[in-house]
Amino acid sequence: MFFSNGQEFKETCGYEINGVWYPRVTKIVEIKSKPALYKFYAEVKGDGENIIKLSADEGTRIHEAAEKILTGKSIDIDSSIRPAMEAFRQFIEEQAIEVRPEHIEQRITHPEHRYSGTTDALATINGKFGVLDFKTSQSIYRDYNLQTAAYMEAWLKRIPTLETRWIMRIDQTKICFSCGAKLRPKGGREKIRPARDMNNRAFPLCNNHEWSELQGEIELQEFPEWKKDFEAFLGAKRLWEWEYEYWLERVGYLVPTL
Template sequence: MTVDFFKQKYGHEVAGLWMPRVTAITSFVSKNNVFWGKSGTDWGTLVHKAVAKLLQGESNMQEPRILPSLNAFLEWQRAVAFEVLNPKEDVERLVVDEEHMYAGTIDVAGMVHGVFGLVDLKTSSGMREEYALQTAAYVNAYNKSAQRTKLCKTRWILRIDQYAKCQGCFAKQRERDESGRVLEGNPLCNHVWGPQQGQVEFKELENHEHDLQAFLSAKEVWEWYNRDWLGKITNYPRKTTQKILL
């Protein structure tokens, strides 16, 4: 690995400075400890891009494979009266904490039942502990960004899953899972698969301050672990008092 590769894989360049990406740090502390970065057009990327397009008012052709997920999203949007006040500013936006020197890209900030907050979209098969750290870091960076007329009061995880169900035993098979793995149900059943369906799980996360402190501690450990690499990055001051204009 070269320094340039490390910088690209684990961070953002913002106004001439390099800073680590939120997800580089949170995946470091996750039990899976897998960091996929932003590579390829995997399932998660497809769904994220499609939802971002929807929220920005672009309703052009979507990948047919993910339509059940998008329909589940739209149903959720209606159910919680989700509204994005400023689609240009608040969808897939880079946010930066220039005091603690980290950066990340939020999915969306908007109103849920009249409360303004951050919504982080997930396409994983379950909720993960590190989402609490990730979203705390995002909310903190979002609220610190200049010229905010609205501050995020809370954060939510919106997990969108998509699978076909067996009509006999209710086993599940995920479209995204190329191995064809079958979950739950009766292993002796001669499955009859119904259509792909989308399903959402929506959860508010509490204890923002506590989670933010944990994220900042995780960042310190991540920095220690990567100290040799970081020592070679000349435009990473770690902490700064300078105001960065995005």
């Protein structure tokens, strides 16, 4: 990434809290290479940036709607994300997921390790209290564990009773009535994936899909062990600090010596 001055670097890569600047968790984890992303760019032949932007906008709309649903605010849900949000509302009710309004979209800081981030929510699920992060991707990727481990460690400074963390994937797809394939409209393109059997073998696609209406899809996964992920996050942070040494020196950031 390129920056024209220190101010731009600070605004893009961090938050200033009470006069102290902290690098942002989501920027730090970007330092890790994502091989799947190269495959994606090759597949979409030059449309990558546009698809990513549109998907990000959709992700933002879903996050905002989820936060409003959790706080019990009545909202007008954009028709483009309605199936996903109806599924979300139903899931929250059925699983009796509890979230306090003051635990939604909170900025959190780790003063010793010097980073900051914004968590989607702290929630109580099945009697456990933890960090809940929303994703709108097509699956739950292992990389997310770096981000949520950083949130866990920062929150534990303030709330020592925090026990665990979850990723909740909020999505919407159409299903083919004849071959079971899934169609996922995202970022202005439609991706079709075959149904799979118990051994993860793909069923053949039919020649003439008959698609259902868009259906919401919610997936919740708990990741109770975060210590190793946190070590990996700190490793990523060291690498990030090395990569941006030039700018970090200019903005007066001191690399923590813990």
